[in-house]
Amino acid sequence: MALEAELSCPVCTDLFSDPVLLSCGHSFCRQCINAHWTSSSSRNCPVCRQVSPQEPVSNLSLRNTCESYLREKNKKEEKDGEHECLIHGEKIELFCQNDEEAICATCKEHEHRWHQTQPLHQAVRQRKGKLKAVLRPTENMLLSLRNGAAQDAKISKYNQSQAQRTEKRIREEFKKLQQFLKKEEESRIAALNEEEKEKSGQMKKKMDVLSDRVREVEERMKDDDITFLQNYNGIMNRARYTLPDSELSLEALIDVSKHMGNLKYQVWEKMKDICPYYPVILNPNTASSDVSMSNDLTSVTSCVNRQDEPNPIPLHRSRMVLGSAGYGSGVHTWDIEVGKSRHWSLGVCFGSVDRSIVQILNPANPCSWGLRRNGDLYSFLNTQINFGMMEHPQVVRIKLEDCYDKKRGWWRNVSYFNADCNCLLATTSQLPTGMELFPFVIPEKRSGPLRVVPAKVTLKIEQVEEDRSFLERHRVLMILSVVLLFLVLCAFAYRLIY
Numbered sequence: 001m002a003l004e005a006e007l008s009c010p011v012c013t014d015l016f017s018d019p020v021l022l023s024c025g026h027s028f029c030r031q032c033i034n035a036h037w038t039s040s041s042s043r044n045c046p047v048c049r050q051v052s053p054q055e056p057v058s059n060l061s062l063r064n065t066c067e068s069y070l071r072e073k074n075k076k077e078e079k080d081g082e083h084e085c086l087i088h089g090e091k092i093e094l095f096c097q098n099d100e101e102a103i104c105a106t107c108k109e110h111e112h113r114w115h116q117t118q119p120l121h122q123a124v125r126q127r128k129g130k131l132k133a134v135l136r137p138t139e140n141m142l143l144s145l146r147n148g149a150a151q152d153a154k155i156s157k158y159n160q161s162q163a164q165r166t167e168k169r170i171r172e173e174f175k176k177l178q179q180f181l182k183k184e185e186e187s188r189i190a191a192l193n194e195e196e197k198e199k200s201g202q203m204k205k206k207m208d209v210l211s212d213r214v215r216e217v218e219e220r221m222k223d224d225d226i227t228f229l230q231n232y233n234g235i236m237n238r239a240r241y242t243l244p245d246s247e248l249s250l251e252a253l254i255d256v257s258k259h260m261g262n263l264k265y266q267v268w269e270k271m272k273d274i275c276p277y278y279p280v281i282l283n284p285n286t287a288s289s290d291v292s293m294s295n296d297l298t299s300v301t302s303c304v305n306r307q308d309e310p311n312p313i314p315l316h317r318s319r320m321v322l323g324s325a326g327y328g329s330g331v332h333t334w335d336i337e338v339g340k341s342r343h344w345s346l347g348v349c350f351g352s353v354d355r356s357i358v359q360i361l362n363p364a365n366p367c368s369w370g371l372r373r374n375g376d377l378y379s380f381l382n383t384q385i386n387f388g389m390m391e392h393p394q395v396v397r398i399k400l401e402d403c404y405d406k407k408r409g410w411w412r413n414v415s416y417f418n419a420d421c422n423c424l425l426a427t428t429s430q431l432p433t434g435m436e437l438f439p440f441v442i443p444e445k446r447s448g449p450l451r452v453v454p455a456k457v458t459l460k461i462e463q464v465e466e467d468r469s470f471l472e473r474h475r476v477l478m479i480l481s482v483v484l485l486f487l488v489l490c491a492f493a494y495r496l497i498y
Helices: 002-006 030-040 060-080 105-109 120-147 151-220 225-230 232-240 256-260 263-271 475-497
Strands: 019-021 027-029 094-096 101-103 117-119 291-293 299-302 332-337 343-350 368-374 377-380 395-405 409-418 423-431 437-443 450-452
Touching: 019 030, 019 060, 027 030, 094 105, 094 120, 117 120, 151 232, 151 256, 151 263, 225 232, 299 437, 343 395, 343 409, 368 423, 368 437, 377 423
Parallel strands: none
Antiparallel strands: 019 027, 094 101, 094 117, 291 299, 299 450, 332 395, 332 450, 343 368, 343 437, 368 377, 395 409, 409 423
């Protein structure tokens, strides 16, 4: 690279092309120096700025040197493009089929004498053909995706539609929140202005009273001398009158704490009415085409056909709709409002290992447990035993909990209650543990909407207790006392024995 730099023109920084020599001794490409002189309108050297009155002469020696360097460089590049055998230094032109290795002619005569070989270009052509054959299905799939004919393309289009609908709903929900906050802000500012107006009115009223008194005294002072002196004491008493201290208390000021105290919390309490918390959120991707779901994903009903674009993923034939999250260990409770509907199914089911929707959503699956109502009769899923109820619930409470005993170990129960009176309706026992259970609802053809009931949210305010109980404060002392008493008793027993 250092030699190439020496053989490069200072103007274009490339190898000299038709180099010429100036009177100052510097060389340039003929085209480069002519262009420089044309643009600068003076015949100076671009390097040393010395004027060259004479025409530049060809630098034959430099031109020959550049041409030789260029030839050697091209030969080296051609040689580098060929792979040589690391053992014999010869050009690799063969391919050993036994060892799957590219070799040279000398390798063929010695190390690979008894192996099957073929020309290198032929081996490359065969293997490229195999790769093209393997790649052809991928190319066909890519073509289908580009044309929108493949299933993945339909899913992509459906995702775009879902994103647009969801974005619209998000904006609508936030618009409601913004309207609520704006209304609450205006209401509180109006209350503040009303109080300020009331306080200002009271102050103005007091000022009017005092102003009338001052004016009255001044008018009395204009009386004739005899009258003034006769009424002097009364005028003096009127002049000395001031407002009682009670009328100049803190109540005359704006009650800022009433407007700002726990402001965010108070607004949050009001927002609970428009921002309910639902313990179960339904998954719209698990709903079949004949099930309609509310925008907040908490209510489903049977319909002829949904208005939304159909889901491109093949689903189950039943109307089972799953919750968006499963429940592990612990106690979990949620309420489903069934109203006066006479046909519905509620319960829980396992999610499969690979989360395949088709495997999950099957009420006949032994990994599904639920309670079904069909008219006036009730039954458990996967059973043919029917039973009746004294009172039909309008809100069903489902409770999933862990149970344990020494003989059977751990298992899970799912119980169904009439939420209005918290009366037990039925229980399914011996559900396996170790996997999440997903809530589900099934709106039958003749049923009304099934709706998740919002849970009551309470804020627990924790206070730090400075005074702990006696046991907590003296635990260490009590332990030391017991140990000391034990040692004293041991020593006393030892003396009695010996």
